[in-house]
Amino acid sequence: MALDKPVFIKPKLTLFNIIIGIILVMGLILTILRFTKGIGAVTNLDNNNPWGIWIGFDLLCGVALAAGGYVTSASCYIFGLKRYHSAVRPAILTAFLGYALVVLALHYDLGRPLRLPYPIFYSQGTSSLLFEVGLCVFLYLTVLFVEFTPAAFEWLGLKKIRAIVVKLILLLTIFGVILSTLHQSSLGALFMIVPSKLHPLWYSGYLPIYFFISSMFAGMSMVIFEGSLAHRYLENEMDATHKKEASGVAFGFAKAASLIMMGYCATKLIGLAVDNNWHFLGTSWGLWFMFEVVGFVAFPAVLFAMGSREKNLTMVRFAAIWTILGIILNRLNISIVAFNYHLPAADRYFPSLSEIGTSVFIVTLGIVAYRFITTRMPILHEHPDYKAH
Template sequence: MDSDNRIPENKKLTTFNVVTGIILAGGVVLTILRFTMGLGTVTNLDNNNPWGIWIGFDLLCGVALAAGGYVTSATCYIFGLKRFHSAVRPAILTAFLGYALVVLALHYDVGRPWRLPYPVFYSPGTSSLLYEVGLCVFLYLTVLFIEYSPAAMEWLGFKKLRNVVVKLTLLLTIFGVVLSTLHQSSLGALFLIVPSKLHPLWYSSYLPVYFFISSMFAGMSMVIFEGSLAHRHLKDKMDETHLRENTGVVLGFGKAASFIMMGYVGIKIIGLSIDNNWHYLTTGWGLWYLLELIGFVLFPGILYAVGSREKNLTLIRVASLWTVLGIVLNRLNISVVAFNWHLPSAQRYCPSFMEIATSVFIVTLGIVIYRFIATRMPILHEHPDYRAH
């Protein structure tokens, strides 16, 4: 494990650094444009399509893929599967950064950042699902920050405060699971209000259930995918325990994800049946729906199953990337592609280049911050002074 964080001169101008530098610089320009010239300058949003990819990708996908935090901490601390302990800190960090960036991305969409506290403290709309989502994200981001903070405190040397926070672990985990159950499902429930706008194949009264169940295997897949990236690029920051437990984490999460994905396919078929939407399957929309369900849920689910059975880690890692892409496809289908499906194509929403570039900027920002923290703080290794926990 490498404890020296100084970067040699010849390693400062790497491809990664140059590309991220260009993306971040472009993102700063777009941010200035957005907040000085308004939404219309950088987006293709209008009154028919007020939610674009900043909601569909940055928010819906961000929240779903950050579900690894509650899934991993519940697995370890509530179900007592301590063999997954080494996966908790990276998962919590990913979730914390994911949610923090969701809130950041929301600022680009909503504007007027100084009004962020209004929905929670000034004018709570207690009958609104958006209020519930906002409150849950606010509370869960706080919970994730506290769950992540022991790593920062160990790095900073705040021993006493760190020990107090560690004692709250179980309480925070339970709180995190409750809040995640609420807002993951509520994000799906937001679309219950648009039965006439969302294509019947994606619209269902079970949308909250679909969003919650899919967040579970999205989170697990993200833990596997992010773990494999860390294993490849930050291996020198991993200690013996992390390297040893990694195989078990990949196999265990792969198996669990596979089982949940099969259940998810089952409840999606039940949704088709109960709404009698079979006849739509023979249309173009139906083929697109089947591609999402079979190509990006059933197929990676089978890959996970075979990979877990054969103990083939490469297959499981491929399945995790496939599943992450499937979740992105599902959330974009619901919020953008199958939304306003009946409108003529001239009135349909298509994201502008600047909207896509802003989303790329936000994702890149997350990767850079993750790398900064993981190379300095005890995320992928245990701090030598606190090995007992």
């Protein structure tokens, strides 16, 4: 069986490719610096601020925005919404790449990255929520990898193995939802141990619930956002089914996301009421909190609702980008902005250029890998030999 597309496609010298090349070179230099001079040389981290954007952005946002995988595959395979079928593969691919990059980014942040398997295989600290995160992310990365393999097998023409994996899809999807529920929520629960360091408006007994619920609409928004990017830049990889179903996926997810986001706002209100934190709303922290919840959750929720009702694709796509920014804002607020709020300004953290550069490098790696795979494997189109599985 011949390959669908060749492995090596000669790169063209476009502006996009040049920028990507520059970023990759910069990333390599930063990587060398990090592993020769230490974390202290490239970051602004210190003893009061042990976690910076490599955790706040790369890990927390990365995992939340990779939630599209479990959301889409659950809607298609468990809830039986078959019209989302063409969106499953791109979503699984993004989720897999997202998690793989989260693990890669961890290698920069951890002091001894080669010991990353320790918590799972060597010395299990089961009382730690970070252990739960680690175990679930490890297992889920494996699940996503297996879920992704049919596309690679089709590309390589390995029919028999593909047939076996395809039979496991329901099982894998259910397993994926369990693991996602656990680690999405426990990323929020990581901060349950610091009521004295995280501002009361963000600290809540509902933190795990907030993280889990917000991961759902984060994932849906990412599916919509990626869809719009793919339509602009990778349209020749798409088949007729994908194109036909794409706007339906966007409107369906927009409607679902707007409902979930409204629910999320309601649970935020409940959280405020349970801890009786109303008086903080009048402070400048309160303003910042309202900016996040009203400006970046309630507002795009309304946009989603209007966009899906009026079948306005531009509005839906705009709302998706807005929601993604809101998720990033929320995760950074919890891990950085409202964390250590009690410390004087001089002791607060702001990322260094090299930290930002490393994060940009890792995101760029993701884009390159996504493009490499979608231009070769049957992701945005169905393989002619395996129609309708």
